[in-house]
Amino acid sequence: MSTGSRISSVAHDGLTFDVRDTGPLDGPVVVLLHGFPQTGASWAETASLLNERGYRTIVPDQRGYSRRARPKGRFAYRSSRLVADTAALIRAVGAGPVHLVGHDWGANAAWATAARHPELIRSLTTVSVPHSGAFARAMLTSDQLVRSSYMFFFHLPWLPEFVLRRWPRLLDRTLAATGMTPDQIVAVHREIVLGGALTGGLNWYRAMFLVNPASLRARVPVPTTHVWSDGDQALSRRSAELAGQYVDGEYRLEILPGVSHWIPEEAAGRLAEIIDRTASR
Numbered sequence: 001m002s003t004g005s006r007i008s009s010v011a012h013d014g015l016t017f018d019v020r021d022t023g024p025l026d027g028p029v030v031v032l033l034h035g036f037p038q039t040g041a042s043w044a045e046t047a048s049l050l051n052e053r054g055y056r057t058i059v060p061d062q063r064g065y066s067r068r069a070r071p072k073g074r075f076a077y078r079s080s081r082l083v084a085d086t087a088a089l090i091r092a093v094g095a096g097p098v099h100l101v102g103h104d105w106g107a108n109a110a111w112a113t114a115a116r117h118p119e120l121i122r123s124l125t126t127v128s129v130p131h132s133g134a135f136a137r138a139m140l141t142s143d144q145l146v147r148s149s150y151m152f153f154f155h156l157p158w159l160p161e162f163v164l165r166r167w168p169r170l171l172d173r174t175l176a177a178t179g180m181t182p183d184q185i186v187a188v189h190r191e192i193v194l195g196g197a198l199t200g201g202l203n204w205y206r207a208m209f210l211v212n213p214a215s216l217r218a219r220v221p222v223p224t225t226h227v228w229s230d231g232d233q234a235l236s237r238r239s240a241e242l243a244g245q246y247v248d249g250e251y252r253l254e255i256l257p258g259v260s261h262w263i264p265e266e267a268a269g270r271l272a273e274i275i276d277r278t279a280s281r
Contacts, residue, residue: 012088015069020059023051029095032059035104036201037192039065046264049272064200074206082109083116090120097122099279103264104128105204115218123278124224127263128235133216134242142238154205178233179260223250225278229259
C-alpha cells in the first residue's frame with residue numbers, strides 16, 4: 001500500500017522530473033510511463049479510471065520531457081539512465097513494489113526496469129512496444145523493419161527537428177495517419193514541439209543502439225501482460241507474439257481489435273481493466 005504524502009516532482013541524476021500523483025494515498029501504486037511524442041498527460045483518462053478502482057497512480061514526465069530534466073546529447077538517454085530514472089521514482093514513492101505500466105518508449109523502459117530491478121515491481125503491463133529482444137527478432141522475421149523505417153530518420157542530428165518545425169502540417173498528417181485525433185495532435189504541438197521537448201524525445205531514438213547486447217536476452221520474472229492493438233501501424237503482430245518468450249513469470253498477451261497505436265487514450269477503459277487484472281494476480 002502507499003505511504004506518505006503527494007509528490008509533484010522527483011530529483012535524480014541532477015535532474016528534476018515533474019510527476020502527476022492522483023488517487024487514494026493508501027491504494028496500491030501504479031506507475032505509468034508515457035511514450036513519444038507525448039507527456040504523462042496522455043495517461044489522464046486511464047489514470048482516472050484506475051483511481052476509481054482504488055489505485056494511486058504516479059505519472060512522470062520522463063527524461064527529455066520534464067522542463068528541468070532535458071540533458072543534452074544522446075548518451076544521456078541510454079537505457080541504463082532511463083531505468084535508473086524509473087527506479088529512483090519508485091523508491092521516492094516509498095510504497096514497496098509497484099505495478100509498472102508503460103506505453104510506446106515507456107514500455108521499453110518498463111521492460112528493462114522489470115528485468116533489472118524485479119524487486120521493485122509487483123506486476124508489469126506493457127502497451128504496444130514489446131521486449132527489446134522480441135522487437136529485434138521481429139525485425140528479421142516480419143515486416144517490422146519496414147514499419148520502423150521512420151526510426152532511421154529520427155536518428156539523424158538536428159534534421160528531424162528542423163523538418164517537423166518547418167512543416168508542421170507534415171507532422172499533423174503523419175500523426176493523423178497513425179490514428180491520433182485532432183485534439184491529440186494539438187497536444188503534441190503544445191507539449192512537445194512548442195514546449196521544447198522535441199529534441200529530448202528524439203534522443204530516445206538516437207540512443208537506442210547504445211545498449212548492452214545482453215539486454216536483448218534479459219528475462220522478466222514478474223507477472224506480465226503485453227497489450228497490442230491490430231490497428232498499430234508501427235508494431236507488428238509478430239513482435240507482440242514473441243514478447244512472452246522473455247517472461248519467466250505468469251504471462252498473458254492481450255490483443256485489442258480495431259484500436260490504433262494510441263491505446264491509453266483510445267481504449268482507456270479496456271486498458272484500465274487489463275492493468276487491474278494483471279495487478280490482481
